[in-house]
Amino acid sequence: MAGLRLDGIGHRLLAPVDLTLAAGELVFLSGASGAGKSLLLRAIADLDPNTGEVWLNGEARSRMTPPDWRRRVGLLPAESCWWAESVGEHLPRARTAAATTPLVLDWLARLGFAPDVLSWSISRLSTGERQRLALVRLLAQEPEALLLDEATANLDPASRDRAEILIETYRQHAQAAVLWVSHDPEQRSRLSRGLDQRPGGRAFVIQDGHLEPES
Numbered sequence: 001m002a003g004l005r006l007d008g009i010g011h012r013l014l015a016p017v018d019l020t021l022a023a024g025e026l027v028f029l030s031g032a033s034g035a036g037k038s039l040l041l042r043a044i045a046d047l048d049p050n051t052g053e054v055w056l057n058g059e060a061r062s063r064m065t066p067p068d069w070r071r072r073v074g075l076l077p078a079e080s081c082w083w084a085e086s087v088g089e090h091l092p093r094a095r096t097a098a099a100t101t102p103l104v105l106d107w108l109a110r111l112g113f114a115p116d117v118l119s120w121s122i123s124r125l126s127t128g129e130r131q132r133l134a135l136v137r138l139l140a141q142e143p144e145a146l147l148l149d150e151a152t153a154n155l156d157p158a159s160r161d162r163a164e165i166l167i168e169t170y171r172q173h174a175q176a177a178v179l180w181v182s183h184d185p186e187q188r189s190r191l192s193r194g195l196d197q198r199p200g201g202r203a204f205v206i207q208d209g210h211l212e213p214e215s
């Protein structure tokens, strides 16, 4: 089946979870600080020890190499990690604007960046710039599912709106299942209406070590 299926995925604070996200479906995740939301996303990405299996479009995680899995199921952590000197070095085939795909340049523009951002040093980036650029870096890997941890938490309202539109456009275009940790009820209500104005958007909460549908 197309989409992302969690089959008994659990971690040290969370009882095993069974959850299926259809291709292109957006599902929200909330819960108190420290409830274990980030740990669940990390468990799905197989970054920490975890139980269970995850299926992407019918393919088992255990049958893929970890780098392959993490490219196909892209995690946007709350705090992004950068390892090279410049922004462009973090994007596939994109050290310079000339070598950058038009799609990535378009995404950068949608988030308010001119092509010269590729030459910017990582050390000069503001928190919000890091968050927006981490999103472009993630999408440039063309993931088939997205795990978003407070993807817009550091952004002003205008930047937040632009990031939401980009994520929604990608979700619909790529038919990517999206599991989105968000504490912001207004964001969830905005996004659950969707760009196509259809109602939708299931929401779950982690409470007392269990994942439950939000009432």
Ligand SMILES: Nc1ncnc2c1ncn2[C@@H]1O[C@H](COP(=O)(O)OP(=O)(O)OP(=O)(O)O)[C@@H](O)[C@H]1O
Pocket (backbone or CB within 6 Å): 013, 031, 032, 033, 034, 035, 036, 037, 038, 039, 040
């Ligand atoms: N490597 C670790 N070793 C020990 N405890 C950890 C580790 N990583 C996370 N924790 C703890 O596990 C709990 C859940 O962490 P997690 O990051 O999943 O919380 P969260 O639900 O995402 O919270 P927030 O909304 O504050 O980001 C926290 O109490 C955290 O301190």
